[in-house]
Amino acid sequence: MVAGEGELTRKSTAGKAGIISDLASHKTDTGSSAVQVGIMTERIAELTAHMKVHKHDFAARRSLLQLVGKRKKLLKYIAEKDGEAYLALIKKLGIRR
Numbered sequence: 001m002v003a004g005e006g007e008l009t010r011k012s013t014a015g016k017a018g019i020i021s022d023l024a025s026h027k028t029d030t031g032s033s034a035v036q037v038g039i040m041t042e043r044i045a046e047l048t049a050h051m052k053v054h055k056h057d058f059a060a061r062r063s064l065l066q067l068v069g070k071r072k073k074l075l076k077y078i079a080e081k082d083g084e085a086y087l088a089l090i091k092k093l094g095i096r097r
Contacts, residue, residue: 015042023092033078034089040071041093 019038020030029035047064051057075095079086 012042012046023089033074033081034085037071037074037078037089038093040067040074041095043067044071 016039019042020035023032023034023038024030025032025034044064044067047060047067050060051064054060075086075090078089
């Protein structure tokens with residue numbers, strides 16, 4: 001077991017709960033497209049920081065690229081469904097477009 005690994009999980013769980021509460025459309029909303037994009041954005045930031053330290057971690061690189069692709073598809077879906085919600089979401093998350 002890597003030292004500090006549990007700490008990273010606790011940070012991720014707390015961050016995930018914060019994202020869900022910020023982006024949820026109602027009290028029990030944990031799986032809407034906006035919430036999923038928010039969680040993916042946090043995970044992408046974590047993997048990007050990891051890749052800056054571990055340049056040759058190709059498994060993490062592959063999962064990062066897959067996650068970016070999934071987020072791109074979800075953002076496309078949100079944009080087609082409700083353009084204003086899409087613009088508000090990317091502004092709130094700080095995603096460049």
